[in-house]
Amino acid sequence: MxxxxxxxxxxxxxxxxxxxxxxxxxxxxxxxxxxxxxxxxxxxxxxxxxxxxxxxxxxxxxxxxxxxxxxxxxxxxxxxxxxxxxxxxxxxxxxxxxxxxxxxxxLGWVPDSYEHLRATDNVRQVTLSDGSQIELNLNTDLTFSNYKDERRVTLKKGEVFFNVSHDASHPFVVRAGEGNIRVTGTRFNVWLYEDQVRVNLIEGSVLVTSNRALPGDGLRLGSSMQARYKPGDYMPQISQTYPNDTSLAWRNGKLVLDNLALNEALPLINRYLDRPLMLADNSTGSIRVGGIYNIKELNNLANSLPKVLPVYLTRNKEGNPVINPMPQQPPKS
Structure with a gap:
C-alpha cells in the first residue's frame, strides 16, 4: 500500500x-x-x-x-x-x-492558538504567537497554547530557554514534570530530564511549584537563582547560581563539564546520547571528568572516555555502555 x-x-x-x-x-x-x-x-x-x-x-x-x-x-x-x-x-x-x-x-477552556514544537538534531529558535522567543535544545518536545487567562507551555521532554513577552494580565505558565513555572515576562531556562526538573532564572522573577495539585503559587526565584524538583517534593530546592555557571552553554552548541563527578555529569551527557551511559557501581560515579564538547558529537564521547579516564567500557544486557573503573595495581612487595 x-x-x-x-x-x-x-x-x-x-x-x-x-x-x-x-x-x-x-x-x-x-x-x-x-x-x-x-x-x-x-x-x-x-x-x-x-x-x-x-x-x-x-x-x-x-x-x-x-x-x-x-x-x-x-x-x-x-x-x-x-x-x-x-x-x-x-x-x-x-x-x-x-x-x-x-x-x-x-470561558478560558479553549486556546485561540496552538503549536507543537520539536527540536531533534539542531538547536531551534522559535517566536511564539504571543511574541515570546524560545530556544529548544536537542531532543526537545513541547506544546504552546494561548488561553484567555494564561499562556501555557507543556514541556514533554528536553530543555528550553524562554524570553517571555511581558503581559501582567496574561501570565505565562510552563508545565514541566509535576510542577509549574509561572511568569509574566522574564528570561529563564527549564530542563526536564527523566522525572527531574531544573529551572535557572536569568532575569526577572518566576514562581516555581513542585506539585501543581498543591495550593499556593510556589516559591519565588530572583535573578541568578535556581530551583530543582522531582516527583514527591513538597517544595522545590532553591540555590544560587554563579557568574561562571555554564549550564546554558548548549545555546552555543556546547556542553561544559567543569571537573564534575561522573554521577553528576552523566545526566548532562545522556540527554544527547542514543544509548545512555551507565555506571558499574557507586564508586565509579566519584571519578571526575572535565572538558568542552560539541553537543552534536557527544555520541562519540563514550569511546573516548577510556583515553582520558581510568575506566573501561562494557555493555549491559540492554546494550547500553557501562563505565567500569580500571582495577588498581597491587602494591609491589
Missing amino acids: TQDTLSEAEYDAITDAAAHWCMRLHAADCTEEERRAFTQWHDAHPLHAFEYEAMLEIWDVAEHLPRPESAPLVPLQQPSRSLRQYAIAAGVCALALPLAAYTGWN
Missing part, C-alpha cells in the same frame, strides 16, 4: 485506527499485548505514524477541556468508528466551530 494510491475508504480506515489507538493507549487498562500491536501498526506505514501524531495533537488540546459534573464518562471500549467520532469531535469543538471556539475562549 503506497500513500499516493490510497482510496478514501483506506484513508478512513487509517484515521479510525489512529483514533482507536490514541484512546486505548491513554486507557488505564491498556495491555502490553495491545501496546505491541500498536507498535506493529504504527511502524507498518508512514501514514499510520502521521495520523497517530495528528490524533495526539487533538488529544493534547481536548484534555484541557473541562468535563461537566453531570456528563457521563465515555466508555473506553467502543467500536473504532465511535472512537474516531469522539476524537474528531473534540478537535472540532476545540479548534474548528467558530461559535464553540468563541464561547470556549471566553
Whole structure:
C-alpha cells in the first residue's frame, strides 16, 4: 500500500485506527499485548505514524477541556468508528466551530492558538504567537497554547530557554514534570530530564511549584537563582547560581563539564546520547571528568572516555555502555 494510491475508504480506515489507538493507549487498562500491536501498526506505514501524531495533537488540546459534573464518562471500549467520532469531535469543538471556539475562549477552556514544537538534531529558535522567543535544545518536545487567562507551555521532554513577552494580565505558565513555572515576562531556562526538573532564572522573577495539585503559587526565584524538583517534593530546592555557571552553554552548541563527578555529569551527557551511559557501581560515579564538547558529537564521547579516564567500557544486557573503573595495581612487595 503506497500513500499516493490510497482510496478514501483506506484513508478512513487509517484515521479510525489512529483514533482507536490514541484512546486505548491513554486507557488505564491498556495491555502490553495491545501496546505491541500498536507498535506493529504504527511502524507498518508512514501514514499510520502521521495520523497517530495528528490524533495526539487533538488529544493534547481536548484534555484541557473541562468535563461537566453531570456528563457521563465515555466508555473506553467502543467500536473504532465511535472512537474516531469522539476524537474528531473534540478537535472540532476545540479548534474548528467558530461559535464553540468563541464561547470556549471566553470561558478560558479553549486556546485561540496552538503549536507543537520539536527540536531533534539542531538547536531551534522559535517566536511564539504571543511574541515570546524560545530556544529548544536537542531532543526537545513541547506544546504552546494561548488561553484567555494564561499562556501555557507543556514541556514533554528536553530543555528550553524562554524570553517571555511581558503581559501582567496574561501570565505565562510552563508545565514541566509535576510542577509549574509561572511568569509574566522574564528570561529563564527549564530542563526536564527523566522525572527531574531544573529551572535557572536569568532575569526577572518566576514562581516555581513542585506539585501543581498543591495550593499556593510556589516559591519565588530572583535573578541568578535556581530551583530543582522531582516527583514527591513538597517544595522545590532553591540555590544560587554563579557568574561562571555554564549550564546554558548548549545555546552555543556546547556542553561544559567543569571537573564534575561522573554521577553528576552523566545526566548532562545522556540527554544527547542514543544509548545512555551507565555506571558499574557507586564508586565509579566519584571519578571526575572535565572538558568542552560539541553537543552534536557527544555520541562519540563514550569511546573516548577510556583515553582520558581510568575506566573501561562494557555493555549491559540492554546494550547500553557501562563505565567500569580500571582495577588498581597491587602494591609491589
